[in-house]
Amino acid sequence: GADISVHPDYRGMGIGKLLYQARKELVVRANRRGIVAGGVLPGYPTHRARMSVHEYVERVVAGEIWDGTLSFQLKNGFAVRGMLENYIDDTNSDNWATLIVWENPAYRSDSSS
Numbered sequence: 001g002a003d004i005s006v007h008p009d010y011r012g013m014g015i016g017k018l019l020y021q022a023r024k025e026l027v028v029r030a031n032r033r034g035i036v037a038g039g040v041l042p043g044y045p046t047h048r049a050r051m052s053v054h055e056y057v058e059r060v061v062a063g064e065i066w067d068g069t070l071s072f073q074l075k076n077g078f079a080v081r082g083m084l085e086n087y088i089d090d091t092n093s094d095n096w097a098t099l100i101v102w103e104n105p106a107y108r109s110d111s112s113s
Contacts, residue, residue, distance in 0.1 A: 004019050017076065024104075031106075031107060034101055035078075035102040038099060040088060040090065040097050041057070041096065042092075043066065043067035045067075045092040058079060060074075064075070069089065076102075079100065080099065080100055081100065083097070
């Protein structure tokens with residue numbers, strides 16, 4: 001699962017939540033530690049004249065700003081663990097993305113999986 005997106009005409013219907021839920025269920029079934037991903041920042045261009053991308057992410061995490069992707073990821077149990085410079089060719093975000101992680105609460109380290 002390198003990328004998840006929902007067509008704009010179908011957003012707000014719970015499809016993204018179901019996709020994230022399916023990913024997490026697979027990780028639990030396979031007894032993996034979690035999910036690590038890079039998350040784009042589609043809302044940053046609106047704020048880039050007033051703040052750095054780092055401040056933007058801090059404010060999204062604090063709940064002060066809504067970002068269509070990062071806020072959704074946070075709401076689905078992911079945490080920001082860092083920033084990824086030159087993650088994607090995207091001049092709107094100066095090529096930055098977030099390093100996000102979801103940790104499997106059911107992970108068993110003693111398993112042979």
